[in-house]
Amino acid sequence: MSVKFTILGSGSAGNCAYVETPDARILVDAGFSPLQIRKRLATIGRTPENLSAILITHEHSDHISGLLGLADKFQIPVYCNRETQDATIWTFKTKWASKKNPMLDGLDGTEHLKSKINWQLFTTGAGFEIGDVSIETFSVPHDAQDPVGFLLRTARGNIGFATDLGHTTKLVLDRIRPANVLVLESNHDVKMLQDCPRRAWSLKQRILGRHGHLSNVAAAEAAAQIMSAGLRHLYLAHLSRECNTPEIAEHVMAEQLHHIGATHVRLQLAAQEAPCETLEI
Numbered sequence: 001m002s003v004k005f006t007i008l009g010s011g012s013a014g015n016c017a018y019v020e021t022p023d024a025r026i027l028v029d030a031g032f033s034p035l036q037i038r039k040r041l042a043t044i045g046r047t048p049e050n051l052s053a054i055l056i057t058h059e060h061s062d063h064i065s066g067l068l069g070l071a072d073k074f075q076i077p078v079y080c081n082r083e084t085q086d087a088t089i090w091t092f093k094t095k096w097a098s099k100k101n102p103m104l105d106g107l108d109g110t111e112h113l114k115s116k117i118n119w120q121l122f123t124t125g126a127g128f129e130i131g132d133v134s135i136e137t138f139s140v141p142h143d144a145q146d147p148v149g150f151l152l153r154t155a156r157g158n159i160g161f162a163t164d165l166g167h168t169t170k171l172v173l174d175r176i177r178p179a180n181v182l183v184l185e186s187n188h189d190v191k192m193l194q195d196c197p198r199r200a201w202s203l204k205q206r207i208l209g210r211h212g213h214l215s216n217v218a219a220a221e222a223a224a225q226i227m228s229a230g231l232r233h234l235y236l237a238h239l240s241r242e243c244n245t246p247e248i249a250e251h252v253m254a255e256q257l258h259h260i261g262a263t264h265v266r267l268q269l270a271a272q273e274a275p276c277e278t279l280e281i
């Protein structure tokens with residue numbers, strides 16, 4: 001029985017990926033509207049109703065905006081750490097929920113969100129199982145409360161997620177090294193970001209900082225450091241719309257793979273607007 005993997009979309013306007021094994025149907029992040037996630041799942045013949053779990057990396061809206069709608073309506077278990085749970089609840093209460101749903105105002109709103117959602121809290125660094133998938137969690141440096149990356153171990157191979165990180169740490173590299181399929185952030189071209197007239201200086205500092213986002217060159221350096229014969233599929237993800245192009249991101253990584261002789265790796269780019277082709281491993 002194969003394992004199927006589809007990046008439903010990735011970028012600063014939303015991130016969501018789908019992993020299916022014989023015993024588990026898992027979303028990694030839910031950063032599009034519930035309707036948009038439903039539409040994108042429909043392109044691969046799936047629906048949100050029978051998801052086994054939603055894993056959340058961190059509370060930024062491009063990772064959680066569809067979470068409440070999906071998890072509440074279909075009682076899908078949500079896996080995250082406590083800091084992310086608290087920050088997610090706060091975000092829903094302050095940014096969106098109170099306008100659309102007065103019931104969520106005040107303390108009752110917090111209790112409602114805590115009790116109505118099937119939260120499954122993990123401690124960062126600890127592992128857990130969903131069906132036949134073993135999930136490892138690891139801390140990543142990013143400006144959220146307790147952001148994490150994931151390594152999903154399946155019978156057919158390991159799928160790693162490392163997006164939203166300002167730099168790579170030894171821990172991150174060690175945890176994603178066993179990946180056979182890796183989703184790696186390649187957010188921006190440093191020069192395009194520095195030259196971008198529409199970005200405030202403070203935002204540029206945030207993105208470029210140690211807790212911001214990984215540049216194309218930093219992603220390429222990370223790839224060289226974790227390269228193994230087992231890494232077969234590399235997806236560049238979370239590309240900036242204004243400060244990167246798919247061509248530049250692909251070129252920088254392809255040069256690196258060529259340079260280190262990693263000709264066995266299939267390089268692909270995740271897009272914001274449409275799902276990637278489903279990978280079967």
Ligand SMILES: [Zn+2]
Nearest residue numbers: 058060142164
């Ligand atoms: Zn983020």
Ligand SMILES: [Zn+2]
Nearest residue numbers: 012060062164
């Ligand atoms: Zn993000």
